[in-house]
Amino acid sequence: MAEFAFHHGGVSVPSLEEAIDWYARVLGFTLEKQFYIAAARSHTAMVRKGPLRFEIFEVEGASPLPDDRRHPPQDLATHGNKHVAFRVKNLDSFLLEMGEKQADIALVVRETFGKSCFIRECAGNLIEFVEEDVS
Missing domain, CATH: 3.10.180.10 (2,3-Dihydroxybiphenyl 1,2-Dioxygenase, domain 1)
Structure with a gap:
């Protein structure tokens, strides 16, 4: 069987900047990188706490x-x-x-x-x- 390991979780939010702040302030994650995914129309950030990574998406026109x-x-x-x-x-x-x-x-x-x-x-x-x- 092929080997694999957990890489990250992901979440969609209405405000990327608010979420980056919340994950830092409440859970201690730091911003690793921020980027745009054109195919998904998503302003995106990867936050990290030690070996844990979490991807945050703010998708244009997303449903609540x-x-x-x-x-x-x-x-x-x-x-x-x-x-x-x-x-x-x-x-x-x-x-x-x-x-x-x-x-x-x-x-x-x-x-x-x-x-x-x-x-x-x-x-x-x-x-x-x-x-x-x-x-």
């Missing part, structure tokens, strides 16, 4: 995010890509930090199978953060 895509349980009821998830060491500490940064916390999950939370970024797209025991 449907409301049900902003709510984790409703979003799962529609086929397609759902969200990207990042690992955190301590969910409670992460939630405190997100609260201080006034992040929009959509859902907190505390189940026997694990703990996580979903936040909405500046355009309403969902991002999951999972506390994972790596011991």
